[in-house]
Amino acid sequence: MLTIESMQAFIEAYAARLEELCAVLDDLDNRIGDGDHGTNMARGFRTAADRTASGTFQDLGALCQTVAMALLSSVGGASGPLYATAFMRFAQSWNVCTHVDYAKLATGVAAALEGLRARGKAEVGEKTMIDVWTPAADAIAAHPDETGLREAVSRATNAALATRDIAATKGRAAYLGARSVGTCDPGSISSAMFFEELADAIAGGVTKTTWQTSAL
């Protein structure tokens, strides 16, 4: 079950993870983009965590809206509006809920994915975070339970690693054409981390990927 407390814990854990792996994400983005994805994400989720840690929230809607606004005003770049959109959709889906079950979790993630697609106009296979959010959302929708959530993490991880072999057609890596093959998409890796931390905050016991640059 996702509660206000586990959501707060998730935001803090994800912020800490991004700070820890900031250089890995920057490195990836350096190779096929402009080298700031880790810095952007860490800055954004640190801001979000600081704003949500202290506050008291009536419901998950208010909490997710606060995260969305924090991201929107602190990230910039492509990832800012995208992750902010995801949280806006969470906020709409979980409005007036103080906690949500797996079914509502699945609805929220599906709504977030739809938001990302509308915002970024990317399809699966274009080497963007859509490649990760899509199988993750599918897995939870197919099995709206703990198994489905763990399945979502493992599919997200695999999908993130699989972006290595794709030539980007959206986002900044698209300008490199075929040269983008051979490096994982940074936004996909940060998205896979997102599902790892989310599942860990909800269900616990998630074995986290080490995400070492050399393997990405």
Place this chain on the structure above:
Amino acid sequence: MLTIESMQAFIEAYAARLEELCAVLDDLDNRIGDGDHGTNMARGFRTAADRTASGTFQDLGALCQTVAMALLSSVGGASGPLYATAFMRFAQSWNVCTHVDYAKLATGVAAALEGLRARGKAEVGEKTMIDVWTPAADAIAAHPDETGLREAVSRATNAALATRDIAATKGRAAYLGARSVGTCDPGSISSAMFFEELADAIAGGVTKTTWQTSAL
């Protein structure tokens, strides 16, 4: 004896020597100046050699005046006006002479030194070419014969090497203050080469210094 032919040979030999050792002089100048002394000198004496090789000259005055004008219009920097001045003084000293003996050679070199001092306003010990021209001129003046000329070469060489221990107070190296100690003055080295080539053209059999950067 210095003749029109040996003067022409000297200019050509000195130009070739400067081309060969251009990088050494540039390196020295890099360390304590602006890195162009070899390039400047090679450009200038190549121009002078090209203009004097082909021409026929009435006397050493005309020849030296041609060299002076070639240097003046092709070198620039500090060394251009200085070496040009030396040749203008040669021209004045050896006007209407088709050849000069050691006594007249001594007069010419003394006049050149006086010209250099007037132009550059440097004294012995300031880490400039004056440090080399002064003992060389003295040696020829003291013994206006082949021995004196050979003595001039050896004093010039030693004086050039001795500039390593001086802190410059004139020329571009002066801006480095004490940091100029430890590197030979490039203009002093090119001047020592000058006397080597001059003596070789006049008297032959001069053992030439290798002038390796590492030793300067």
Place this chain on the structure above:
Amino acid sequence: MKKLLNQADRYVDEMLDGIVAAHPELKRVPGTQVIVRAHPKAKVALVSGGGSGHEPAHAGYVGDGMLDAAVSGSVFTSPTPDQVLAAIRAVDQGQGVLLVIKNYTGDVMNFEMAADLASMEGIAIEKVIVADDVAVENSTYTVGKRGIAGTVFVHKIAGAAAEAGLELAEVKRIAEKVIQNVYSMGMALSPCTVPASGKPSFELGEDEVEIGIGIHGEPGTHRESLRSADDIVDTLLERIFAKSGIAPPDRVAVMLNGLGATPQSELYIAYRRVAERLAERRIAVHKTLVGEYMTSLEMAGFSISLLKLDDELTRLLDAPADTPAHRQR
């Protein structure tokens, strides 16, 4: 790469303070990364911006005859929508605001979100998206061409249109016309280093160069061995000619833009060849800009932009401008 800075996370903030300290004709909207004219004018307003690290873009173009506001994000990172909104609010004089956006996913999304918010506040808002970089294949399936140095021509010409008192739709039409007619391509001899990361954006061998480079330190479309300035200029120009179809009797404005570390002497050596090639092709040059107009921190390299002119664009290009980075009378 050594940097002249205090703390990486204060880089943009301190730069903006330095800009307004140096240029009293500019001011900073308090609490934001927005630079505006100290003395606003009653006219359609132009807002441009993007990540920092492209100086003098974008704040250097704020002033008479060009922009009304510049929004600066973190280095190479699009500014956030709230910053763009702050800029829009600061400059709107009731006659509407045109956003000049460079075609990057991040910039487009952040500026569009701001535009939506501004519309909701009743501000008349329009946008144009600059996509002048011919290095990248344009296709409906991809993100399309990037916006690079040609953007400066949009600032200049749309800025002159706004200054002349034209209404929003007209200023937008003219900006679109510039965008339709401007073609750019760049190359790099060395990478740049984003202060926050401290690492070079890519590694190049001692005799390698990147062709088709953007302005955010991204690698280019391909890597080549270093050739003469003339050869490199020819390579960029060939592609610009092929993609633009510029041919006699076209008349052009040319920008030879340094990316940061290339000495002006070398920019002029490159421009010499551009002029030679244009003369050979009998393409008339109406105006030339050589210098640093849209940089990538301390990247060595340059870009060439050609803008095909008609009478309207020519007149507006020739209008006076008085900004820190571009002045003409």
Place this chain on the structure above:
Amino acid sequence: MKKLLNQADRYVDEMLDGIVAAHPELKRVPGTQVIVRAHPKAKVALVSGGGSGHEPAHAGYVGDGMLDAAVSGSVFTSPTPDQVLAAIRAVDQGQGVLLVIKNYTGDVMNFEMAADLASMEGIAIEKVIVADDVAVENSTYTVGKRGIAGTVFVHKIAGAAAEAGLELAEVKRIAEKVIQNVYSMGMALSPCTVPASGKPSFELGEDEVEIGIGIHGEPGTHRESLRSADDIVDTLLERIFAKSGIAPPDRVAVMLNGLGATPQSELYIAYRRVAERLAERRIAVHKTLVGEYMTSLEMAGFSISLLKLDDELTRLLDAPADTPAHRQR
């Protein structure tokens, strides 16, 4: 260091061709390395110059309100007397010529020889020698201070005096007044590479900087470890204050000059501190220039120049100028 060039020995020649190709308001005196205005004016003429590699100095300052001719030597090498003489002849309108020389043995000797030759031709000629670099101790026993970026203020102010129709002695008096009142000091984060040699002018460790640098790639007065931008600015300013005695109620113009590869963003970060320190000391800033005015090829680093103003200098500094590298209205 990769260079954008064709052949090292055509570097200056091709650069000059590029300059006149880009700026039709300038022209090259045929067969020389001299750049002059395409439309000369009947007035006292100003000639400046020196080695190349300092672009936009010196040709970039040829134009209305500044210079009449710029003479370019090889990179970092003073031009020869015949070149300087060609410049003098090209610009003399019968009202005399003022030579602006930077205090380097080579420049002084070559320009003075040209002045002697010009005098012999009956041209009224005067000279001033700029020596603004406070890094170097001034003493009658040494070569004295170098001329660096402060020279641009001499071009601007003496140029305005000449443009205003003042006679040669007056223009010279004013130039001397600028020289007496301008103080500069620079530092480098990285060396530069002269094209002909292809080697960096010095080696610096990853956390070392050179303080008290000149503009020809020479090492500075000493080496330090890299500190914050604020600390570095403070170091340079302390020495400038000590040497100049500038104190309230003095009013100054400030130039923060990039040496070639330092991004404008970092120049503004440095300027922010300069402004802060001047405000602390209650020294009023009348005008600020931030950018590349007198460079050392692609050296990273900057210099600060302070010019103490009186009413006459202020008026002339504020006069219009229209040259490729400096325009003001």
